Structures are given as C-alpha cells and as structure tokens.
Amino acid sequence: MVDSPSAEFDSFVRHRSPALLRAAYLLTGDQHLAEDLVQSALARTHRSWRRLHDSGNAEAYTRKVMYHLQVAWWRRGKVAEVLPGELPERGRGGDHSSASALKLSLRAALLKLSDKQRAVLVLRFFEDRTEAEAAEVLGVSVGTVKSQTAKALARLRVIAPELSDLHAANGVAR
Amino acid sequence: MNAPMDNLRSGLADLADDVNPVDLRDRALRTSHRIGVRRTVLTSALSLVLLGSAGVTAVAMTGGGGADPDTATTPSVSASPPSPSASARPAVTGDYYFMREAGTTKLELHVLHESYPCGTPEPGTCEPVTRTEKLRTITHPADDACPWQTVTVSPDGRQVAWVVSADDPSGASGDLMIADVRGGTAQKRGSRVLCLGTGNVVWSPDSTRLYVGKMDNAGTVGVVDASSGKFSAMERDAWKEARALATGPFRGTIGEGRLTVTKADGTAPRSVPYETEHGLDAVVLGVSHDGRYAAVSTDAGDPSRRLHVADVIDMTSGRPVTFPVGEASSVWFLPDGSLVVGVSGDPRKVYRLDADLRVVAQFTVDKAQLGNRMLVQAAFG
Structure with missing residues (x-):
C-alpha cells in the first residue's frame, strides 16, 4: 500500500x-x-x-x-537573544567539573558567539559536516567556514576558558 | 582528522540532550496553511506595506514637521464616533495594489485607483470614484514563495520589483527582478537578495533604486540601481536610515518587550512596553509622520511578509488607538496626519480618516472585480 x-x-x-x-x-x-x-x-x-x-x-x-x-x-x-541564566561559578571544587556546569557554560558561550559562528560550530562539530558541506548548507564559501570556525573557537577560549578541555585544539579540515 | 575536537563534539551532543522532543506536526501544518492563506485568500483586512512615495510618505507632517516623539505634545486619542468632517484635507488620490496567486507559477497584479472629482473628499458631497485595472502577470517557479513576499510597485507606479528564489533551495533569497508594471520582459537586477520577512525590497522615493539585503556571510546591505542593476554596499546604519526615509521620517522596532520609535537616523528614541500576543516576532509596519503612532504587525513565528496590523500604538501613552470604524487591520499614515484604514469586520471597506480620526470618506472594494485578491501595497498622492 x-x-x-x-x-x-x-x-x-x-x-x-x-x-x-x-x-x-x-x-x-x-x-x-x-x-x-x-x-x-x-x-x-x-x-x-x-x-x-x-x-x-x-x-x-x-x-x-x-x-x-x-x-x-x-x-x-x-x-531576541535569550541569554542564559547565571554562569556556573568557577573554582568551586566538584561543581565546576560537573557535566551540568560544563553544559551551562557551553550554552552560555554559544549564545555569545555570532549567529554565523554558532552555525558553523554546530554544523562542523555537532552535525559532523565537512567544511565543504557546511559551506553548502550556509550558502557561503569554504574559506568563510574556515575563518568563522577559527574565530568561533578563538572566541570560545576567551569567553569560556573553563571549556578549554572541550576545545583543546583547532579543528582540522576534512 | 578531527580527534582533538571530540570533546567539543561530546559537549554539544550533551547540551542538545537538554531539548525536549515535542510533536510539531500540527504546528507545522498550521504555519504551512497560514503561509498558503496569505497567498491566496481575499484580503480579510486591507493590508499595509508603506510605499515610499515622493511627496507623500517621505514628507513631514503638515503643520509641524517631523516632531520629536520624545517632546511631542499631542492631544489624547479618544476617538470620536464616525462623523464627517468638512475641515479634513487628506490626500486626494490613492492607488491600491492587489495580488492573486494564479496556479502555482503565476501572480496577477491589479490596481484600484481612488480619486475625488472635486479634488478633496467632501463628506456627503464628494464621494470617491474608483476604477480597477489589471496590471502584469508575474511568472515564477512552482512553489517559490519569494515573489509573493517581495512584489513591490515603485512609487511612480511604473515599475514592479520582486525576488525569485532561483537556485536557493531554502527560499530565503534569490534574483531581484524588475519589470514594467503593465507587462513586458522582466530584467534581472541582482542576485542573492533576501526575500523573507517584511520590507526586504524597498524602493527609493524617486523610483530609481531599491534598498535590499544580501544573503551572504557578511550580512551585506545596500542599494541596487533599478536601471543597471549595479549594487552598492552601504554601512548598515546608513542603509537603515535611507531605507526608513523612503517611507517616512521615523522608524520603529520591537524587541525585548518594548516598542521603540526613533527618527530615521536612529536618534530621539521613544519606547513603550509592548508584547505580542504569543510572544513571537512582530514588526513595525509603519510610523506616522510625526512619530506619534506606530502600526504593529500581527505575530506569527515565521518570517513571512507581514501585512496585517495587530495594533496601532500611541507612543505618547503606550496604549492602542481605538478607531471609530472598528478594529483596524491595516493602516496607512499620510504626511498631512490623515490616515487610510481597513477594518477586520468588513475587509472590503476602506476609510479615510482625518488627523482627529474622524471619517471623511469611504469606499468599498468591488468583490466581483477584486474578490480573492489580497491588498499588498498602497500609494497616495
């Protein structure tokens, strides 16, 4: 049928x-x-x-x-940008290392990125798209995806250093 | 190899686990239906897209110019019952543009001309004369929403512009087309022009240029020369000001629970609390030429072209304006302070009100000639 x-x-x-x-x-x-x-x-x-x-x-x-x-x-x-609640406090023993605290930090940090930066991170590291695929989805050049990814990761290091173990190194192009 | 980023991957995956799955089937179908209804149903209310018109919408309000909304002192808006006013001198002609979807690949453009034999509306003695005219047919690929979102007639009434989504499968942008309003071949005058939302294609008052945004990584905005197609990028603030000035001396925005009206250059803000019914996005469809009134669209939750007015807010009090003709579903602000209003109770009726909100004229859209067509734009002279 x-x-x-x-x-x-x-x-x-x-x-x-x-x-x-x-x-x-x-x-x-x-x-x-x-x-x-x-x-x-x-x-x-x-x-x-x-x-x-x-x-x-x-x-x-x-x-x-x-x-x-x-x-x-x-x-x-x-x-309207929906800003998250307060960031988890840092340096309080187990709280900071907990998965939930890291999640809150990551959510807060993502919302501080530009829309394009957030989009490339989601495409590259959540949907696991190649740079070329991400470029196609967003309708931009591969070079733009590369630069936006680099900027996003660099900004994450600044605004959320507590996530350093999440973004230990720049992504390598596929 | 992406191994160094595996922690970020797992972090994002963990964060995504926080979202609660919901059944979106009914909501998606309702939104789809709403998009379809907007394209096909007779204007259940006369709609609003302010047309930048030299001598009309770009001229300051008579008797005071563009008063600063922060300092304006104006009388309260206690609307009086409908009663003719001999003192009113609203604009004496109007062109109302209607569209109809003809099948899946065509849009028909019509115009209703309104005029007054004695020059100005004289309640009881000088009734408006109307005549309708079929303009051109716009052809487009099947299921392309861009043209409906963007069809806009130039202020001089000679050209019409629209966007066709071309090779963008998302339907969010496409080629800018311009053609004679009465027929002939359309010319491509740009590419990757944004077509979602309201006011993505705005004519300059002299009908020679169009303000558009581009679908690119930089969020480029600028102006397109209508004859050559040459695109000139603009700094965003300058672009916002120029685009606002094409429709009037003020502009408005809604965000974070507030409605804000500023001068076209972004100065002299006046803000009042404003929440849409469902907390979704709405836009300011027009601001009166003295900055006192702002027409706010209905909210929807999708970036379709907004046409219907939910509220007209008095920026001096933050309260909705009550009109003597009923609940307004469309409002055009004219430079002399008068208004043209359509109401939700009788979608074929159009009222002209003077600056004191008194009715000075009205006419009825002929159902036989313009039934099943949606009013998308109006211009006044």
Whole structure:
C-alpha cells in the first residue's frame, strides 16, 4: 500500500523532528525558539513536500531552511537573544567539573558567539559536516567556514576558558 | 582528522540532550496553511506595506514637521464616533495594489485607483470614484514563495520589483527582478537578495533604486540601481536610515518587550512596553509622520511578509488607538496626519480618516472585480 503524501509528511515529521530540534536548540539556546525554528522549516517543507519527497531531499532541505531562517531572523533582529541564566561559578571544587556546569557554560558561550559562528560550530562539530558541506548548507564559501570556525573557537577560549578541555585544539579540515 | 575536537563534539551532543522532543506536526501544518492563506485568500483586512512615495510618505507632517516623539505634545486619542468632517484635507488620490496567486507559477497584479472629482473628499458631497485595472502577470517557479513576499510597485507606479528564489533551495533569497508594471520582459537586477520577512525590497522615493539585503556571510546591505542593476554596499546604519526615509521620517522596532520609535537616523528614541500576543516576532509596519503612532504587525513565528496590523500604538501613552470604524487591520499614515484604514469586520471597506480620526470618506472594494485578491501595497498622492 502506498502512503498518501500527507501520511508520508506526518511520518517524516515524527521521525525527524527530534534530530532537527537538537540542532535547533544548539542554534537558538532556547526550547521555544528551537520549536519555532523547526516548525517554520517544516512548514516550508510541507509547502514543497511533493517535490521534495520525490527527489528524496526533504531532510536536507529542511535543515538548510532551518539554518537560513536562523540567520535571517538574527539578521533582521526579530528574535531576541535569550541569554542564559547565571554562569556556573568557577573554582568551586566538584561543581565546576560537573557535566551540568560544563553544559551551562557551553550554552552560555554559544549564545555569545555570532549567529554565523554558532552555525558553523554546530554544523562542523555537532552535525559532523565537512567544511565543504557546511559551506553548502550556509550558502557561503569554504574559506568563510574556515575563518568563522577559527574565530568561533578563538572566541570560545576567551569567553569560556573553563571549556578549554572541550576545545583543546583547532579543528582540522576534512 | 578531527580527534582533538571530540570533546567539543561530546559537549554539544550533551547540551542538545537538554531539548525536549515535542510533536510539531500540527504546528507545522498550521504555519504551512497560514503561509498558503496569505497567498491566496481575499484580503480579510486591507493590508499595509508603506510605499515610499515622493511627496507623500517621505514628507513631514503638515503643520509641524517631523516632531520629536520624545517632546511631542499631542492631544489624547479618544476617538470620536464616525462623523464627517468638512475641515479634513487628506490626500486626494490613492492607488491600491492587489495580488492573486494564479496556479502555482503565476501572480496577477491589479490596481484600484481612488480619486475625488472635486479634488478633496467632501463628506456627503464628494464621494470617491474608483476604477480597477489589471496590471502584469508575474511568472515564477512552482512553489517559490519569494515573489509573493517581495512584489513591490515603485512609487511612480511604473515599475514592479520582486525576488525569485532561483537556485536557493531554502527560499530565503534569490534574483531581484524588475519589470514594467503593465507587462513586458522582466530584467534581472541582482542576485542573492533576501526575500523573507517584511520590507526586504524597498524602493527609493524617486523610483530609481531599491534598498535590499544580501544573503551572504557578511550580512551585506545596500542599494541596487533599478536601471543597471549595479549594487552598492552601504554601512548598515546608513542603509537603515535611507531605507526608513523612503517611507517616512521615523522608524520603529520591537524587541525585548518594548516598542521603540526613533527618527530615521536612529536618534530621539521613544519606547513603550509592548508584547505580542504569543510572544513571537512582530514588526513595525509603519510610523506616522510625526512619530506619534506606530502600526504593529500581527505575530506569527515565521518570517513571512507581514501585512496585517495587530495594533496601532500611541507612543505618547503606550496604549492602542481605538478607531471609530472598528478594529483596524491595516493602516496607512499620510504626511498631512490623515490616515487610510481597513477594518477586520468588513475587509472590503476602506476609510479615510482625518488627523482627529474622524471619517471623511469611504469606499468599498468591488468583490466581483477584486474578490480573492489580497491588498499588498498602497500609494497616495
């Protein structure tokens, strides 16, 4: 039995939303903004579902829209940056070394990066994309991905030195 | 080899675990439907995209110029019931541009001309005369949202510009096209022009240039020469000022729970608390020429072109303005302080109000001629 386009879209949303939300959360730093971002990307996917489904590019399209929407929203200043709560205090024995403290630090640090810097880090080190793939998703040159990655890592070292063990060295191009 | 970054990878993966999975199916479908409705349904309310128009929107308010909103002292906005006013002298003509989606690859552009035989609206004696005209058809690739988002007629009414998403599968940017408003071949005048959101393509008041943003790593903004397509990058603040001046002496923004109106150059800010109904993004669609009123869009949660007005805020009090004709769903501010208002209760009615918010004229959009078309822009002379 062949599923209807509607059922196929429903299945796509059910199966892929969790993964999309994870990336969106890293891009936005906020549950609700992440939901809004994925929702908007999925809506555009739905508008072109037949074409995308036939070509087998639905997920790639949705991810690309998501990254572009994020860049566009930030560029237009329509999405207020949700700053995290207080940073975990440093130098208090076990607290600082705990995974939860590191997570909070990383979240805070990501939100202090520019949208492009955060996007390249998520693409390169969360989605594990090559520089060329990241460039394609963002619609920029490989050189831009290289420079933005280097700047992002350098900035992380400054704004979140407590994360030094997370970014011990610059990424090596693939 | 990326081994040295494995700790960052695991850190990001751990952080991503914090997000709670939710079922987005219904929300995505609603947003998709809303995008579709915006393209196809008759204007349920007359919509607003201020058209930069020499002698109209770029001129300061009569009798006081662009008053500083920080220092303006204006009367309260207790709206009176609808009653004709003989003293009003609003603009005497209006061009209202409507669009309709014809299939999946065409947009039809229409215009409704409004004029007054006696020159100015005279309630009870000089009723507006309207006539409609079909302008050009815009063709575009199937399922391309960019053209609908960006179709904008030049202030002189001769040219129309739009963006077609071309090879950007995200639909966030594309080629800038310009054509004669009444037909003929469209000419490409730019590439990678942003098309999402509101006001991404803004004509200069003299109809020779367009202010656009580019989809690139640097967030480039600038101005395109309409005849040659030459793009000149601008410093962002200068670009913001020039783009704002194309529509009036003031501009507005919403962020962090506040609505802020400034002069076009960003000075003299006046800010009032403002939260959208759902806490989502909204934009300021227009500011009156004295900086007193700001028309705020409905929120949506997606970066589609905003057309409908949710509130008109009086920046002197921070309170929504109450109009005598009902709940405003579209508002155009004219340089002389008068307004043109569409209401949500009767989407085919258009009212002209004087600066004291009294009705001086009205007309009804002909359903047979312009039914199932959405009003996307208006210009006044």
